[in-house]
Amino acid sequence: MSAIFDYQTPAETPKPVAVSTTAKALIQLDEVTKTYDSGENAVQALRGVDVAINRGEFVAVIGPSGSGKSTLMHILGCLDTPTSGKYWLDGEDVAEMSSKELARIRNQKIGFVFQTFNLLPRATILKNVELPLLYAGISTSARREQAMEALKRVGLDHRSKHRPNELSGGQRQRVAIARALVNNPSLILADEPTGNLDSKTGSDIIRIFEDLAAADETIVLVTHDPSIANRTQRRITIVDGQIADNSAMETP
Amino acid sequence: MILLESIIDGIRDIRDHFGRTLLQLVGIILGAGSIVATFSLSVAGKAQSMEYYKVSGGIQKIWVSDKPTGKVTLDAKALASKGLTYADALALKRDAKEIDLVSPVSNDNMTIRYMNVEKPRSVMGVTPAYSPMNDFHAGTGRFITDNDLTSAARVVVLGSERAREFFGSDNPIGKTIAMNGTGYLVVGVMEEKYFSFDKKRNVMRWMNRQIYIPITTMVTRKGEPLTSGKISFMHARMRDIKKNEQAVDEIKTILGREHGVVDFEVFSRIANLRRNEQNNKMYDMLFMVCGIISLLVGGIVVMNIQLASFNERVREVGTRKAVGASPAQIFFQFLTESVLVSIFGGFIGLFVGRLFTGGISLLIRSAPIVTMSTCIYALTFAAGTGLLFGMYPALRASRLNPIEALRTE
Numbered sequence: 001m002s003a004i005f006d007y008q009t010p011a012e013t014p015k016p017v018a019v020s021t022t023a024k025a026l027i028q029l030d031e032v033t034k035t036y037d038s039g040e041n042a043v044q045a046l047r048g049v050d051v052a053i054n055r056g057e058f059v060a061v062i063g064p065s066g067s068g069k070s071t072l073m074h075i076l077g078c079l080d081t082p083t084s085g086k087y088w089l090d091g092e093d094v095a096e097m098s099s100k101e102l103a104r105i106r107n108q109k110i111g112f113v114f115q116t117f118n119l120l121p122r123a124t125i126l127k128n129v130e131l132p133l134l135y136a137g138i139s140t141s142a143r144r145e146q147a148m149e150a151l152k153r154v155g156l157d158h159r160s161k162h163r164p165n166e167l168s169g170g171q172r173q174r175v176a177i178a179r180a181l182v183n184n185p186s187l188i189l190a191d192e193p194t195g196n197l198d199s200k201t202g203s204d205i206i207r208i209f210e211d212l213a214a215a216d217e218t219i220v221l222v223t224h225d226p227s228i229a230n231r232t233q234r235r236i237t238i239v240d241g242q243i244a245d246n247s248a249m250e251t252p
Numbered sequence: 253m254i255l256l257e258s259i260i261d262g263i264r265d266i267r268d269h270f271g272r273t274l275l276q277l278v279g280i281i282l283g284a285g286s287i288v289a290t291f292s293l294s295v296a297g298k299a300q301s302m303e304y305y306k307v308s309g310g311i312q313k314i315w316v317s318d319k320p321t322g323k324v325t326l327d328a329k330a331l332a333s334k335g336l337t338y339a340d341a342l343a344l345k346r347d348a349k350e351i352d353l354v355s356p357v358s359n360d361n362m363t364i365r366y367m368n369v370e371k372p373r374s375v376m377g378v379t380p381a382y383s384p385m386n387d388f389h390a391g392t393g394r395f396i397t398d399n400d401l402t403s404a405a406r407v408v409v410l411g412s413e414r415a416r417e418f419f420g421s422d423n424p425i426g427k428t429i430a431m432n433g434t435g436y437l438v439v440g441v442m443e444e445k446y447f448s449f450d451k452k453r454n455v456m457r458w459m460n461r462q463i464y465i466p467i468t469t470m471v472t473r474k475g476e477p478l479t480s481g482k483i484s485f486m487h488a489r490m491r492d493i494k495k496n497e498q499a500v501d502e503i504k505t506i507l508g509r510e511h512g513v514v515d516f517e518v519f520s521r522i523a524n525l526r527r528n529e530q531n532n533k534m535y536d537m538l539f540m541v542c543g544i545i546s547l548l549v550g551g552i553v554v555m556n557i558q559l560a561s562f563n564e565r566v567r568e569v570g571t572r573k574a575v576g577a578s579p580a581q582i583f584f585q586f587l588t589e590s591v592l593v594s595i596f597g598g599f600i601g602l603f604v605g606r607l608f609t610g611g612i613s614l615l616i617r618s619a620p621i622v623t624m625s626t627c628i629y630a631l632t633f634a635a636g637t638g639l640l641f642g643m644y645p646a647l648r649a650s651r652l653n654p655i656e657a658l659r660t661e
Contacts (some may be wrong), residue, residue, distance in 0.1 A: 079654050107576020118571040242273040
């Protein structure tokens with residue numbers, strides 16, 4: 001039944017979820033490649049990426065545009081699957097999951113923060129933050145309670161009844177962070193979260209991420225801004241579909 | 253839970269884009285409206301003809317006429333036959349098991365005179381069974397009785413209009429009128445019979461213009477022996493409308509036996525009613541098809557606008573998918589919206605349909621009847637349209653690739 005809704009072409013049969021006994025890291029990518037088959041010329045966006053990210057790490061993924069960092073981000077976020085290789089997320093092999101299973105993983109283990117916020121314009125702030133819980137099938141009262149708690153963490157619980165267009169850019173991004181936090185994800189993925197903000201507001205947003213990192217959240221932040229990348233604990237530089245530099249920062 | 257949220261979202265969507273929603277729904281509104289109009293008028297029509305049958309003696313009535321109709325040439329035997337006789341009525345009453353009432357009628361024209369008013373008028377010779385058979389009773393005085401029948405009494409019962417014609421405002425009962433020169437005692441005046449399809453013309457007026465005497469009196473007055481006396485027609489009433497065919501067959505068998513030839517015709521109201529129902533069904537179908545076609549056109553419009561508004565919602569779908577909405581959840585959410593919008597259109601259609609019927613009933617002067625089941629029909633069809641034509645946009649939304657959806661500006 002669910003196969004007719006799948007946006008991926010290959011017919012997928014549900015596979016038993018493989019559980020890694022060796023992977024200790026929250027995220028482990030083994031030899032991940034991604035090839036986009038656009039007609040005659042196939043584009044290899046990722047050419048064998050090995051990465052491990054532990055729980056509680058605050059990691060920046062940097063690289064020039066076209067380097068494959070967006071592709072990496074999509075695979076990390078379970079919006080896309082690798083062409084080959086393994087991806088272990090929180091002990092589950094997600095590399096070959098169906099779109100339905102990927103939706104479940106995104107719903108339960110990942111919180112997204114986008115450059116363009118991507119709030120639903122017609123829903124209130126509260127409803128926006130509740131959205132992941134809605135698809136998780138959480139009861140109305142529990143949804144409200146958890147969403148209010150997440151809004152409190154970003155200091156916006158007093159704006160819960162407003163619509164997104166009544167808020168400033170920085171506030172909207174804070175709402176998006178609250179939405180990313182609301183389902184207690186294993187991983188928070190932020191894709192250029194300050195790209196649409198002025199530097200002062202952007203800096204405030206990064207401070208929120210720093211606070212979350214201090215509270216032991218795992219955060220992967222994709223950016224091209226070195227000044228932002230410098231505020232994380234570790235940088236993964238990706239060039240031409242491969243990891244060029246994978247180094248822990250000196251703790252200041 | 254998701255259903256509830258989808259419904260809330262759908263209502264919000266209707267509210268936010270009210271003009272667009274109305275435009276989107278014109279087809280569905282008209283479709284549901286014409287279904288309501290069709291059914292209301294058809295139900296009203298059926299109710300009226302049932303009412304007419306009831307007022308004129310019920311659907312269990314069977315008419316036996318003394319000539320086969322529709323046959324141009326009769327064979328010699330049939331030509332020689334005397335037609336229906338009073339004895340036939342007695343035989344039916346005695347032998348037919350499925351018949352509980354037989355009312356033979358003999359028609360004649362007589363000259364009626366009272367004081368200085370003299371007019372030629374038609375007169376009916378009847379038995380006491382005539383009154384229950386036609387659900388037509390004496391308003392004052394009494395109807396023809398069994399005693400009148402056995403003694404061939406010279407008594408007369410007047411229709412209300414005839415009573416006024418000859419007696420004005422005087423009480424006719426106890427007075428004597430001359431019929432073809434013979435005196436008859438007025439023993440009763442019939443109640444006023446009224447039924448109208450258009451609230452104007454009384455289609456039962458002819459009954460108020462009747463004059464009744466005992467059938468025995470009429471037959472013997474003509475100088476014929478009572479049992480072989482010719483009658484004009486008779487009515488019979490079946491015991492059980494479910495045994496319509498048996499009752500009709502029984503009459504045919506008994507009369508066939510008495511006459512030795514089929515020189516009569518039997519018409520059952522039930523058979524008539526069923527034939528009418530067949531015709532009505534055809535008209536109903538015709539209107540239904542019109543309604544369904546406009547619903548289908550409406551559905552295509554709904555689909556079109558859903559697809560058009562789809563583009564502005566691609567990012568929304570992408571966002572929903574990113575936060576974990578499964579393809580099926582997206583599908584049902586969009587489908588719920590289509591169905592909801594269509595039901596909303598159906599509701600408006602109910603009122604539009606009521607307006608239609610109001611307008612039509614002014615023209616044909618019959619009050620429409622909007623029943624609950626009519627409304628449920630219309631709403632079901634509207635919802636079905638939304639379901640059918642919401643499928644494709646919902647499927648497209650569910651199949652969106654979240655990455656591309658989020659990249660859309």
